[in-house]
Amino acid sequence: MKSFLLIISLAVTSTFLSISFSQEAPSAPGKTGLQTYIVFLDKPEGLTLPTEGSNSNHADLRSWYTTFLPETTLTTNEERIVHSYRNVVTGFAAKLTPQEARAMEDKAGFVSARVQRSLSLLTTRTPEFLGLQQSLGAWNLPNSGEGVIIGVIDTGINHGHPSFSDEGMPPPPSKWRGRCEFNGKRICNNKLIGARSFLTNTTPSEDVDFYHGSHTAGEAAGSPVQGANVFGQANGTAMGIAPKAHLAMYKICLKDECFESGLLAAMDAAIEDGVDVLSLSITDGSSPFYDNTISLGAFRAIQSGIFVSCSAGNEGPSKSSVVNDAPWILTVGASTIDREIRATVLLGNNVELHGQSAYQPKDLNSRQLPIIDPAATGINASATFCGPRVLILVDVKGKIVLCQIGGEVRTIEKGQEVKDHGGAAMILINDLAGGYTTLASAHVLPASHINYQHGLAVKGYLTSTQLPTASISFGGTLIGKSNAPQVAFFSSRGPSPQSPGILKPDIIGPGVNILAAWGASVDNATNSFNVVSGTSMSCPHLSGVAALIKSAHPDWSPAAIKSAILTTAYTINRDGSSISTEQNVSATVFDLGSGHVNPPTAMNPGLVYDLHPDDFVPYLCGLGYDDKAVRLIVQRKVNCSMVPSIPEAQLNYPTFSISLHFGDQKTYTRTVTNVGLPNSTYTYKALSLEGVDVKVMPKEIKFRELKEKASFSVKFTRFGNAMGSSSVSEGHLVWSSNEGEYNVVSAIVVVFV
Numbered sequence: 001m002k003s004f005l006l007i008i009s010l011a012v013t014s015t016f017l018s019i020s021f022s023q024e025a026p027s028a029p030g031k032t033g034l035q036t037y038i039v040f041l042d043k044p045e046g047l048t049l050p051t052e053g054s055n056s057n058h059a060d061l062r063s064w065y066t067t068f069l070p071e072t073t074l075t076t077n078e079e080r081i082v083h084s085y086r087n088v089v090t091g092f093a094a095k096l097t098p099q100e101a102r103a104m105e106d107k108a109g110f111v112s113a114r115v116q117r118s119l120s121l122l123t124t125r126t127p128e129f130l131g132l133q134q135s136l137g138a139w140n141l142p143n144s145g146e147g148v149i150i151g152v153i154d155t156g157i158n159h160g161h162p163s164f165s166d167e168g169m170p171p172p173p174s175k176w177r178g179r180c181e182f183n184g185k186r187i188c189n190n191k192l193i194g195a196r197s198f199l200t201n202t203t204p205s206e207d208v209d210f211y212h213g214s215h216t217a218g219e220a221a222g223s224p225v226q227g228a229n230v231f232g233q234a235n236g237t238a239m240g241i242a243p244k245a246h247l248a249m250y251k252i253c254l255k256d257e258c259f260e261s262g263l264l265a266a267m268d269a270a271i272e273d274g275v276d277v278l279s280l281s282i283t284d285g286s287s288p289f290y291d292n293t294i295s296l297g298a299f300r301a302i303q304s305g306i307f308v309s310c311s312a313g314n315e316g317p318s319k320s321s322v323v324n325d326a327p328w329i330l331t332v333g334a335s336t337i338d339r340e341i342r343a344t345v346l347l348g349n350n351v352e353l354h355g356q357s358a359y360q361p362k363d364l365n366s367r368q369l370p371i372i373d374p375a376a377t378g379i380n381a382s383a384t385f386c387g388p389r390v391l392i393l394v395d396v397k398g399k400i401v402l403c404q405i406g407g408e409v410r411t412i413e414k415g416q417e418v419k420d421h422g423g424a425a426m427i428l429i430n431d432l433a434g435g436y437t438t439l440a441s442a443h444v445l446p447a448s449h450i451n452y453q454h455g456l457a458v459k460g461y462l463t464s465t466q467l468p469t470a471s472i473s474f475g476g477t478l479i480g481k482s483n484a485p486q487v488a489f490f491s492s493r494g495p496s497p498q499s500p501g502i503l504k505p506d507i508i509g510p511g512v513n514i515l516a517a518w519g520a521s522v523d524n525a526t527n528s529f530n531v532v533s534g535t536s537m538s539c540p541h542l543s544g545v546a547a548l549i550k551s552a553h554p555d556w557s558p559a560a561i562k563s564a565i566l567t568t569a570y571t572i573n574r575d576g577s578s579i580s581t582e583q584n585v586s587a588t589v590f591d592l593g594s595g596h597v598n599p600p601t602a603m604n605p606g607l608v609y610d611l612h613p614d615d616f617v618p619y620l621c622g623l624g625y626d627d628k629a630v631r632l633i634v635q636r637k638v639n640c641s642m643v644p645s646i647p648e649a650q651l652n653y654p655t656f657s658i659s660l661h662f663g664d665q666k667t668y669t670r671t672v673t674n675v676g677l678p679n680s681t682y683t684y685k686a687l688s689l690e691g692v693d694v695k696v697m698p699k700e701i702k703f704r705e706l707k708e709k710a711s712f713s714v715k716f717t718r719f720g721n722a723m724g725s726s727s728v729s730e731g732h733l734v735w736s737s738n739e740g741e742y743n744v745v746s747a748i749v750v751v752f753v
């Protein structure tokens, strides 16, 4: 049964598995025909939902849930109810047959039921790269995340790892109500203050997949560990972005399998436990917000003031591939940092090609060896990707083997195939879509991942000579790559499939070749660290940044924190050029959202575009959702015909994503809140949008005190019809304070229809 369950792609691309799309695939029915269903109900009158998880109310809810179940018990004596929800949704997860699920449909309060889906899971250098310098043991910031609790929903955690040591950590804040109960073991301390598992039917011995969860937790809030490296590479002090924040791990995955029922239960618990930030490097694919468990759980989280940061997905560079795109979620894409772990290919014709690999054993002599390209053997496509059991047909012994990324084979596994069949080394080449993004993975043999152009050079060389040869030599860790940050090819792109009127992804952050805690040693070193890549890695960086802002501004709403991050992002790389994509061309807002996170500036943005959770109701009605759907999300009665619904672009979001027909004119309003200087004046700076006339009213806003609000309108008029080949125009709307301190920048994209 297990093998039928979905192959999960950790949103870790160093273990490259092009994501096998799982959102529509239900879990397999067992022999009994039972499957785990998620059952959504409508909150009954007189049974108010407990906001603080009061036990009596919860017992009421649970006994009401039981009335939906068939009277028969399971022959195995198992409980039918797997999870009974109290915060995130009204409803439960239970083992049912399709007939039993259908039988519930007539009962009062029933809304919908479906088989649960499986989910995809989608650092030493990053704090410095993000401008967070350590000076005398303290961030050059007002704080290091003190007093903030980050909940990570993931695969578990390697709790004995020094990244989760609590040296110098104060006890948890008094509001903390969470628990520590992994397999009945007491594993917590003042860093890792909560640890719970939402797996059902597992034995503790199986419960060992700490890789992905250790990495993400370490990136968000790991304690400093000196001399962290893998194979001696990327050596330095590994530390999370908010090293003084507390961590709570909510385990929902066993090995590579994670399911919606556990995700909802974990979010339910995290809301009651009192986390401040939720970090989800996981996706259940793209579906309408009322039918997407992450969107549903995240909405209840923001209603409790909890900030939710999620991965944008690893399906880039395809258009509209972004997931976790609800406007109450921070949707995080991935980009490179300025570090390179160099592995150089020297071809027999003396052409040198720099690639990357984290596996850099000291004792390796690099000599010229024959190269072979399995793709040229004409066996089948699997040969191109060095897939399982295909290299047996290729004479790879003692040779350097060319393997292309993708083909649903992880990069590490490609290397393992080559090694198992006697190959000496691997040159990993990108396909066209992979472009210039290269990954420094911990391979099992000498290898170098080179970019697409270099791959073409190798192939050209192979056809030019009878006996092609190459060597691989290791160049160690280099800092200062000038085109960083650059959007990684795998980072999912906009526009948002579920709500194109909201610009997604929101932001990019470090997600390529990130060193952080790991579940086991890959190089036999005492402390286990690994370098991996994915939007799974960029999301926790932003969770850490949110924790820093929350610590400095405990009264800020999740929307205010998001606004601070978005309006202070930058779009220029270290070279002083526009941030580029994996194709080495200027990135668009659909690649990078507002831009790259800039934590020091995000701490003090001047103005914020704030939102109350209730502000989403007119937006949701405006999306065309029916009352039942809106109720599922906001968990209260809503009658959309009584609510003045708004177009998506009218939501008080810090960015604009609008569409204009020829001759169209559209006006939207925004409200900003002063969080900078009490007495300040902001002036609108017009940055022209090609093909669009933008009029902002008023052009100047004066504030007299903090928390004061002011509104302005923006009128977009499309003119001219000569857009050439471009159907999209983008630019920025900037409010600059006369006091010279602040530039509050909103990315704008106009799609011409």
Ligand SMILES: *[C@@H]1O[C@H](CO)[C@@H](O)[C@H](O)[C@H]1NC(C)=O
Binding pocket: 227, 228, 229, 231, 232, 233, 235, 236
């Ligand atoms: C890592 O850096 C530390 C501090 O500079 C140094 O003592 C240590 O030898 C380095 N380790 C490796 C493997 O290079």
Ligand SMILES: *[C@@H]1O[C@H](CO)[C@@H](O)[C@H](O)[C@H]1NC(C)=O
Binding pocket: 379, 380, 381, 382, 383, 388, 389, 390, 393
């Ligand atoms: C490719 O060929 C190998 C060896 O015959 C076989 O095992 C594998 O299933 C084939 N793969 C595909 C995708 O056809």
Ligand SMILES: *[C@@H]1O[C@H](CO)[C@@H](O)[C@H](O)[C@H]1NC(C)=O
Binding pocket: 522, 523, 524
């Ligand atoms: C780690 O140690 C084991 C046992 O000594 C050895 O077989 C393995 O090759 C080592 N791995 C690495 C990456 O050095």
Ligand SMILES: *[C@@H]1O[C@H](CO)[C@@H](O)[C@H](O)[C@H]1NC(C)=O
Binding pocket: 436, 584
């Ligand atoms: C990427 O583009 C920049 C600017 O156009 C150029 O200087 C650089 O050489 C390019 N890099 C590669 C690897 O093509």
Ligand SMILES: *[C@@H]1O[C@H](CO)[C@@H](O)[C@H](O)[C@H]1NC(C)=O
Binding pocket: 627, 639, 640, 641, 642
């Ligand atoms: C919603 O409001 C409209 C207009 O007042 C009313 O006709 C309709 O019955 C209401 N729907 C519900 C479900 O209450």
Ligand SMILES: *[C@@H]1O[C@H](CO)[C@@H](O)[C@H](O)[C@H]1NC(C)=O
Binding pocket: 678, 679, 704
């Ligand atoms: C703001 O400016 C006004 C008028 O100049 C002054 O009366 C007021 O005290 C100032 N407020 C603050 C907080 O500085």
